[in-house]
Each structure stands twice: as structure tokens, then as C-alpha cells.
Amino acid sequence: MQRSILLILSHPAFERSRANRALLEAVRDLEGVRVHDLYEEYPDFAIDVEREQGLLREHDVIVFQHPFYWYSVPSLLKEWMDLVLEYGFAYGHAGHELDGKWWLSVITTGGGVESYCRAGGNRFTMRELTAPLEQTARLCGMHFLPPFLVHGTHLLNGPQDFRPVGAEYRELVGALRGGRLTPQEVAGRESLNLGGRVLGDG
Template structure:
């Protein structure tokens, strides 16, 4: 059974409609470790060695955050800058994360149609997530299609509950290796594989 580490970064979780529910759905799953970065490091003083050890102890890394200004909240970026260092995570001798898997889990205010060449944001979610994909590639990790919740400001409570259940299903599938990797890698979103 795969061990999953959820690197969760939300600077205002008490105001969240979506991410609070997503986390509640998965935090008690067996072999899933929730690492709430804003709760753990409110002062941004990250314990690099402790964070690296957590990464070593898990097979699948989830970068879970709201999509802020087409990127991640500041603490997750700080975490990446400090923890995924040359000589450890990447570089000629940096192979500590090689072979691990990464999944981005994000929520967006915009609906799906605004994330396209024709839409208001002019680029797809996949295009906006290229820095995360390349970070995973640099560290010799496999980057999966993202799990995305669109329209955070307008979706209903019932839709949020469905997304939360699907997130739980996604992590359960990954944990037990019950994912058709060929089919997944052809999908735009991980969500597309969940029935």
C-alpha cells in the first residue's frame, strides 16, 4: 500500500468553503499523512530536515492548495525553495525523491471555461501548472494530471460534497495502486477517472 503525504497550504482555512471540506474527507484515511504547513509553520520557519524526512517516508506527494494568482500560496513556495534543494532533491547527486509520484490538488475561483485559450485566463490549468510539473520532473518524480475544483465561489454545498468524496476516492485509488496509469496520463484532470 502506498503512503501518501498531503502537503497542504491554505493561509485562511477558516474562510475556505472548499479546501476545509476536502481535507476533512481525507485526513483520517489510512496511510495518508496530512502536513498542514500554515498550521505547522505560521512564522514561515520551516524545519527542512523534518520536512525532507517526511518526504522520504512517503511514496506519493500531494501539493494541495488554493490557486492563488495562478500559483501557490507563499508558504508552499517557501517550502519548495527550502526543502527541494540541489544535491538532495535534484542535481547530479540529488536523487532522494526519484521514483516518487506527485499530484497537484487545487481549487480555483474561476469555472473550467475561463481556463482555456478562448477564456478570460487565456491558458489552461495544465499550462499554469507547468512550474509544478517541471519541479517534479527535475526531482525525477512522476507528475500526474491534477485534481481540480473549479468555481469555488459559485458551486453548491452538494457539489462541494461530491468533490470531497471524489478526492477521497482519488487518494484511495493512488494508495492501493488502483489507477490505470495509461488512461490517467491521457486525462486532463485526475477527476476525469473517478466515476
């Protein structure tokens, strides 16, 4: 089964982005992936809620790709969540439109991988810091996949530094689209980063 993918990109200064740009370039030509750039669509934050809900209805996998801002999502994505994930649509007695869809957060961080642990400067793991996103997905009846992470972006320089993670991201999105990866298989993982192993191959 081919799953349709909605990639919701949220970056307030995409023209200056290196990490998110490299990630997007790695997947944007994949068949069955619709890229939806929130800051481009709604520079004045006037989100068209009905349109956004329609897009969610039409897709099976929702990818939220963004930089980590103050241990959270950029403000327009938070506004989008506040408005689009409405009672009666996403949750509540009659709100079942998102039931069974998959949520993948793809997050880039300035902090290095070693900083996201008890002993590190950021003190908490990414799974702990993304708990509000995970629980939001759950409340909406969605399957929250372990996040795909790019840490230490400040230390990555040229396009060559981003190439391996871009290739991994492309493989991940392809696997999600082609049904070679399911939420059950990856439940409990810290992240969907593989360190080179081929997705869906055991």
C-alpha cells in the same frame, strides 16, 4: 502494494476555507494518509528543512492541496519548494531522494472551468498554468500526475455542493494508495477528475 501518502495542505486562511476544508474532510480519516498543514506548522515561515525532507523520504505519494493564488501556489508552499527541494537532495548529481515518487497537485480555483481555456478569461489551460509544477516534479525525478481540480469555488455554497467532488477526491486518494492507478495509465489527461467514473476500472 499500499503506498503511503503525505498530504501537504497549504492555505493561509484555512479557518475561512470552504473548498479546501471540504476536500480535506473527505480524505483525512483515510488510513495511510498523513496530513501536514504547512501554515499551521510554520506560521512564521521558519520551515524546518530537515524535518520536511524526512517526511518526503518516508512517503511514496506527495499530494499538494491548496487554492490557486495568482495562477500559482500560496507563498508558504513556494517558500517550502525553494528551501526543501534542495540541490543534492531533490536534484543534481547526488540528489535522488525523490526519484520515483508521485506528485499530485490538488488545486481549487475561484475561476470557473470555462475560464481556463484560450477563449476564456484566464486564457490558458490548467495544464499550461501548472507547467512549472510539472517540470519541478520532473527535475526531481518524480512522476507528475494530472492535477485534481475544483473550479468555480465562488459559486459553490453549502457543504452539499462540495460533497460530489469530495467523494471523487476520496476515491482518487484511495486508488493512489492501493496502487489501482499509476502515472502511466493517466499520462496525457487534462486532469484526474472523473465526472463520476470509477477510478482504476478501465
